Amino acid sequence: MKNYYFLLLLLLPVLVFTSFAQQIGVPYRIGAKFGVGTTGGKMIIPAEYDILQPETYNDYRYFIGYKLVDKGNLSTLIYKNKIVLKDQNYSSYYINNELVKAIEYKLLNKPNRYDTNRHEEMVHLYDLKGKKIFQTDFKSISVIDDIDDTKKITAVLIYTLDANDFESLYMYDTKQKKITKIFIENAKPINANFNYTDDYRDRTITNIYKDKNGVGKEMILELKNNVIVVKSETDINFKAENQRNIDSDRYSDVMAIPDEKPKIIINSEEEKKILTVRKVERKGGFYYLPKKIEELKITNIKLKEEEQFVVSKKNKQGLFTVYNKTYVIPVTYDEIIYADFEGRNSGYILRNEDKYGLFIYSHNDNRTIVPIFDKIPLLENFNYFGEKIPLIKLYDEYGKLFCYADETGKLFYKK
Structure with missing residues (x-):
């Protein structure tokens, strides 16, 4: 019996921690600061933030806590009631496929309402344990997972664009939590076409770029037997370079508008x-x-x-x-x-x-x-x-x- 109670005491902290992690945390204010708490007021993350913003992105729910300091903000990313990144110089975070894009904005000089481009954006990539995927930062990072519409594979594609506008394309395994292949490295991007957005049966991506030697290339990636592979890679000649933006929206909503407008009726003079x-x-x-x-x-x-x-x-x-x-x-x-x-x-x-x-x-x-x-x-x-x-x-x-x-x-x- 004593051994049973001893084991229960050992397990109790684990059970309490697991219970907290599974609860829906709320932004709870104590005094002038915010933390993450239960609806009953039991604090999970201490109230030390001037701002605590609940976020939902790609079905991930998380908090961003901000401390207002003299030279800007320090931000903390909180996911599943646990701190992933603490007191960082990032303005925002976006979670996709167990990866975190941390956005850092650097002001070049004082902006005004008529000139809003006086800043630069750098993107850093982490996993949900706070480990940095790349040791360098980039102008943009795009995580692509929709080549597999069944969501059976653990691999995603990562496009990066560095400060010199050179692009690389990696394959990252979300289960192994590491880069498993480099498809393109330090290339000049020209165009990328996600062919499955035009025909869902065509699970390919066509990448057109200049390699590090200035040679035009066309690389077609294909999802084959639940693996992303190179279907073909050929040299090409082209005249016009059309810069593409991976992050651009590919879908739009269309709303039907009735042809006839119903007549407006007010029922009495009192109305x-x-x-x-x-x-x-x-x-x-x-x-x-x-x-x-x-x-x-x-x-x-x-x-x-x-x-x-x-x-x-x-x-x-x-x-x-x-x-x-x-x-x-x-x-x-x-x-x-x-x-x-x-x-x-x-x-x-x-x-x-x-x-x-x-x-x-x-x-x-x-x-x-x-x-x-x-x-x-x-x-x-x-x-x-x-x-x-x-x-x-x-x-x-x-x-x-x-x-x-x-x-x-x-x-x-x-x-």
Whole structure:
């Protein structure tokens, strides 16, 4: 029996640590600083950050913590409630295929609103244990994994572009956590065509470039028997060099617009149509400048009358959509305020006296959070705690970020 208790005591720290790692951490404010905690206020990562930003990228969820220092920011990457990189000079992080792109912006001189290119960007690549993949940094790094649409292989392709605009192409194994092959090294890139985006059956990539000796080359990579191999490599002559950008978007969304506009009907003389409403959004800034505590700005916006408008009746407001000929927000609120949310969802802030709620557009199932907050709310992540269970940001009376909360009004904050 004594041996049993001794073994249990040995396992207890492991069980507690595993439990913390599996919990959904929230950005929790204690005093003036943020850390990662449970919804109940148990701290997982100490509250030592001036800013703690939840991020979602390529289905990876993580936090970036910022410490505001005299010469800029120090950033920390937190993934699965563990610190991956701590107090670095990076502005942002992007996770893809167990790899981390860490972005460093260097200001060349003071920017202004009419000249925004006075900076340079360097990209560093790490794995999720904080180990650096390349000892040099690059102007750009692109991780390509969609040659395998079944996601059966552990290899990804990495394109790098160095400070002299020379490109290399590597194969990295996410299971072995190392570079396993170099396909192209120190070449002048001309064009890359991902052929499977035109025909999903053609699992090839055509790379056209000048090698280190200035010779034109065409290399075709192929996914064959779950292995990325060189299908062919030939010398070519060409006249025009068309620089390609691996990171450019290859897809666009198309929205159908109805040919006819439904007629707008106001049912009584008591109802008043309102087209100009207040708008709440975060103050913007150059993305490459040091991060600052978030602040709101309030302006006015004119709604498109052919799409939607606010209806006022007996000092209450609602939102009428023209296409569906219905009120998506009933006429029960003191004010309806247009809101700029994070992510894909759009919506409105609902005010009754000094309490605020949210209306969130969601495909076939809009969400309304009745006015329960005494601070101004904005949607941070619609599916943070599960499907359509959001994380919300709250801003104080001066428009500064105060803390985060859930939809029930629970604040993730302690004095």
